[in-house]
Amino acid sequence: MISSDEVDVASLPDPGQSVIRAHALTRYFGNKCAVNGVSFSVPRGSVCAFIGRNGAGKSTTIRMLLGLLAPTRGRSMILGHDSLELPPETRARIGYMAEGHPVYPWMRVSQYGTFQKGFYRRWNQGMFSSIIDYFAIAPRTKAGELSHGQRAGLHLAMTLASEPELLVLDEPDTGLDPAARRSLLEAMIHFTRNRERTILFSTHLLDDVERMADHVMVLDYSVLRVACSVDLFRDHVRRVLAQFSGPPPRELPDIRGLLRATAGENDLTLIVANYSGHTERLLESVGAQTVVEQPLSLEDALVAYIGRHGKKDLFSAGRVES
Amino acid sequence: MSGWRVQIATGSGTPIYRQIVEQVRLAAATGALVAGQGVPSVRSLAEQLLINANTVAKAYGELVRDGVLESRQSLGYFVAEKRQVFSRGERLRRLRQAVDDFVQEAIFLDFTADEIQRAVEKSLTALEWCEKATEAGQ
Structure with missing residues (x-):
């Protein structure tokens, strides 16, 4: 399930446990393809991190899931x-926190509570007030005077006070100071006290992915490359060090699942998805004397998927970064 | 509860749940945690470490399975009485495996037999005070 090219997640049987299912979701803006045939499901009770570079199509996907934007092709269920x-x-x-936490600058924080309450049948004013307090916001403050972190707090308070069962957070942690970020993570942990509740959050902070997520999706150049549990992901993506008697080869055979190859003086470090004994034999066939597996952090494994700076051809040609 | 705390690092090659398992196991083995002592609940450890509660639950599950912790209904998790869940043969097999891995890694890093032995002794000495503390406490 590591690559959406290999397994179509939406085609897998679903015992009714998914809160979100997307099938071949595609969106063009003019000629530009923003999201390309994305299929996945988000299991109920999971905390699912959605990562990818700026412009990869995360926000577009989220807006389609919420029905705020129509797909060009494909469909999704929520x-x-x-x-x-x-x-x-x-x-x-559904509790949705949009990117950037926009506010009406003239409205007071307390007025936001009253205003927002009118849209929901369920509204937990105690929850609203305690999160406002948690982010050290005085209720009489005008929203325009809030710091970025406090604006995030206001949005979080509005989102959680409606007692949703599904939270969709679009880059909730971007630009937060450490105290606000801590409050956000605490609120997310608190939210999942009820095991039936689900969080989908997009982020650039891989540290938060490691702390919070049990599922992960990676969108890269509009294509979904990973959609699986974090455990499965860690299990499938490995780093190996191949040692050579002299400089390593400049050209590599076609190694299936190769994400990154870095050359040292007499060695090659490879990050490989779906690593197997086959990879080891291929490396030995080009002169590797030893092939040793090395520990790989979740962060490095994820960066191997998203940090390629568009050098797609470099990899399919099997060439090596030095 | 003693001053003992779990500490985790993100960005490490060791997954967070494994860091928790290893720290609790070591603390129980060295006496920093003693039999019968309670450990934080899944929720409170998750909130303290700022991590997904499922991660703590997974670590505790493994520790219960290996006989390091025991779960007492509605009371939480406690350090179990030391007991061997493995036969002597199995323990020896696991020890040999651990030693082989360690020696291979050390040789790969170009250390001599002497240096490796000294490092092992130093590491054992560092654990000794904990052992003594355990004996004194019992």
Whole structure:
């Protein structure tokens, strides 16, 4: 399930446990393809991190899931409904925090509580107030005077006060100071006290992915490359060090799943998806004397998927970065 | 509860749940945690470490399976009485495996037999005070 090219997640049987399912979701803006045939599912009760470089298509995907943007092709389901035909009562069960935390600058924080309350049948004012307090916000403050972290706190308070069962957070942690970030993570952990609740969050902070997520999705150049549990991902992506008697070869045979190859003086470090004994034999066939597996952090494994700076051809040609 | 705390590092080659397993196992083996002592609940450790509660649950599950912790209904998790869940043969097999891995790694790093032995002794000495503390406490 590491690569969406290999397994179509949406085609796998679903015992009714997914809160989100996307099938071949595609969106063009003019000629530009923003999201290309993305299929995945988010299991109920999971904390799913959605990562990818800026412009990879994360926000576009999220907006399609929520029915805020129509797909060019494909479809998605959220809480059992087609994203484009979401009844208001189902929408009320979803808490969505948009990127950048926009606010009406003239409105006071306390007024936001009253204003927002009108849109929801369920509204937990105690929850709203305690999160506002948690982010050290005075209720009389005008939203325009809040810091970036406090604006995130205000959005979080509005989102959580409606007691949703699904949280969709678009880069909630971007630009937060350490205290605000800690409050955000604490709120996320608190939210999942109820095991039926689900979080989908996009982020650039891989540290937060490692702390919070049990599932991970990687979107790279509009294509979904990873959609699986974090355990499975860590299990499948490995780093090996191949040692040679002299300089390593400049050209490599076609190694399936090769994500990154870095040359040292007499060695090659490879990060490989779906690593197997076959990879080791291929390396030995080009002169590797020893092939040793090395520990690989989740962060490095994820960066191997997203940090390639567009050098796609370099890899398919099997050439090596030095 | 003693001053003992789990500490985790992100960005490490060791997954967080494995860091928790290893630290609790070591603390129980050296006496920093003693039999019958309670450990934080899944929720409170998750909130303290700022991590997904499932990660703590997974670590505790493994520690219970290996006989390091025991779960007492509605009371939480406690350090189990030391007991061997493995036969002597199995323990020896695991020890040999651990030693082989360690020696191979050390030789790969170009250390001599002497240096390796000294490093092992130093590491054992460092654990000794904990052992003594355990004996004194019992």
